[in-house]
Amino acid sequence: MAAISHSMVDSQTVIALDAMSGDLGPEVVIDAAVFVVQNYPALRLMLVGDRPVLEKLLARHGNQGDFLNQITIRHATEIVTMDEPPAQALRSKKDSSMRVAINLVKDGLAHAAVSAGNTGALMATARFVLKMIPGIDRPAICSALPSAQGHTFMMDLGANVDCSSEHLYQFALMGSVLVNALDNAESPRIGLLNIGEEETKGNDIVKQASQLLSKSDLNYIGYVEGNDIFGDKADVIVTDGFVGNVSLKSTEGVAKMIAEYLRQEFSRGIVSRVIGFLALPVLKSFKRRIDPRRYNGASLLGLQGVVVKSHGSADKVAFANAIKIAMRAVEHDVPAVIDRQINKHNEAVA
C-alpha cells in the first residue's frame, strides 16, 4: 500500500488530472483546476497532457495571481478516445494522459488521479497499474445521487455485471469507508437493493449478501427498494453493476423527461410564457437542486490508490467537484482504511 501513503510525498495533497480525455477538451479541466486551487492553498494539481496546448491555455489565467504555482504540467503524447476498447487503450496507449496520470499515483508523485475519460479504459488502466487492494476481488464504482434530504451513495454503477454475495459484501464495506470520508458520517447506513423489504424477497445472491452484512460490523439496515435511493433510509445503497447502472440511467432518463415536459408547458402560448418568465428565479432555484454537476465524481473503489471518474461532458463546476471528492478521499486515506477493514473482516472469518 506504499504508493498511496501520505509519507511518500510532502504534506501537501497532490492530484494528477487527466487533462485531455473529456468530451469538452482541456479548457474545462484547466478552468476547474484554476478555480479549485484558489480555495485550497495546500493543494497541488498536475495537469497531464499535451504540454504546448496546456501551457497556452494556462497562460490565459496568467494574471490571476500566485496560485498558478500550485499547478504544474506533465507531458503526455496520446489520448484515449471515448469509444476505445479498454484492452486496446491499455496495450497500445502507454503514453496517454489517462495512463500517465495513473502512473503518477503508482510512482508516489500524486495521491490521486481524476479523469473524465472512457470509464472502461480508466477502470482497466487503474486496475492494471495500481493493482487491487489484497482481499478485494473486484473494483466498484460509487457515486452520490440527490435525495430528498441531501444525497445517497450507490454502488456498483457498472463495473461488474455479475456479482457474488461476497462481492456485494465487499462493496458495502468499501462504500462505508468512502462515505465516512466524504461526509464525515460516523457509521454510514448500508442498504441492500432488492425488490421488496421482506426477508423472502430477492434472488439467492442478495439473500446471502444480506446474511453476510447482518453478521458484520457495518451499520446494515436491511433491504431497500428502488425508490429508497431518493429517500433518507440509507447512506449507501449496494447492488451489482448491472442493476446499479440501469437504475442510474433510468433515473437520469426520467429526470430529463420531466425537465423537458416542464419546459414545454411553460412555452405553450403567450400566457404560459409570461408566467414562465415570472417564475424563472423559482425554476432556476429548482434546477440548481437537481443539478447533476453537484454530484459529479464517481469513486473507483478497491484499488491501491484514489481514482475519481468525472462525467465525460463535465463542465468547470462539475470537474471541480470531482477534484474535491479526490481531495477528501486522499485526506482520509480511503484505500488504506479499506485495506485495514477488509483484513480485519477476513481474519474474523478465517
Place this chain on the structure above:
Amino acid sequence: MAAISHSMVDSQTVIALDAMSGDLGPEVVIDAAVFVVQNYPALRLMLVGDRPVLEKLLARHGNQGDFLNQITIRHATEIVTMDEPPAQALRSKKDSSMRVAINLVKDGLAHAAVSAGNTGALMATARFVLKMIPGIDRPAICSALPSAQGHTFMMDLGANVDCSSEHLYQFALMGSVLVNALDNAESPRIGLLNIGEEETKGNDIVKQASQLLSKSDLNYIGYVEGNDIFGDKADVIVTDGFVGNVSLKSTEGVAKMIAEYLRQEFSRGIVSRVIGFLALPVLKSFKRRIDPRRYNGASLLGLQGVVVKSHGSADKVAFANAIKIAMRAVEHDVPAVIDRQINKHNEAVA
C-alpha cells in the same frame, strides 16, 4: 385454451372485478365500474365481493340510468390482505374476491379479471387456477411507462428474479403481442435492457437472449439502456424482474422527489407563492402529463386468460384505465395469440 375463447360466452365482453382487495376499498372499484360502462354499452362487469356491501354502494348510483344493468354482483366471503403470503392466500382463502374473480375466467363466465390486490397472491392464484400457456415457462408483468413521445412498455416488472435467455425471449414475444393489441402497433420495436449498446456489454444471459431475438421474427432493435425507457427507441423493453422492478421503483422515486422539490420552491416566501398561484394552470397541465394514473394496469402475461393488476392505491380514474386495458386484451384475444406464436416459434426451433 378454451377458457379464454370468445365463443364460450356471448359476444359481449365480460370482465370480473375483484372489488375488495385494493387499499381504498370497494367504493373506488364501483365508481370506476359505473364510469366505464357508461362509455361501453357492450361491456358487462361482474363485481366480486361482499354482496351486501357492494349492493349498498352500487345503490348510490341508482339514479344514473340503465347502464347499471351492465353491472352484476358475485358474492365472495373473504379478502386477501396486502401483506398475505401468496402460498397462504392460495391455500386458505378459496372464497376470496380475488380467487372467485379468477375462477370466473377459468369457468368461461368472464373474459378477464382485474384486481388491485397483493401482486404475489394474484400471480400465484392466477397461475394455479388458469395455468400457463403451454410453451411459456414463466408469467411476466408488463406495464406502460410515460415517455417523451407517449409511452414505453417494460417487462418483467417483478414476477421473476432470475431469468434465462429463453425466458427473456418469451417475454419479448408476449410483450410484442400485448402491445400489438393495446396500441394497434403492427410490429412493436423490442429492445433488450443492457448497460451499454455495444455487443460486448452485459452478462451472458443478456448476450444469449440478444442472439435468440436477432434470429426471431420479432422486430428486435438491439440493446437499449435505462434512459431509453423514456425516449422513443423501443415500444417494449425486456429485462428480468429484478432489474425491471428496481428500475420502475427508482424512476417512481425520482419523479416523486422532483415533484416535491418543485412544490417546495414554489412555497418559499410570498413572491414565490404568488408566482406559484399564477403558474397553477401550467403546473396542473404538467402534473397531468406525468400522472401515473394514466398508466395504471399491468398485464400478467403467459397465463391462459387475461388478468390485469391495478395499483393498490388506484383511484377511480386509475382503476378505470386498468379495466380498459383488460378490455383491449380480450378484444385481441392476447392469450390465444401468444399461444399461436410460441407454438410457431417452438416448431421452428425443433
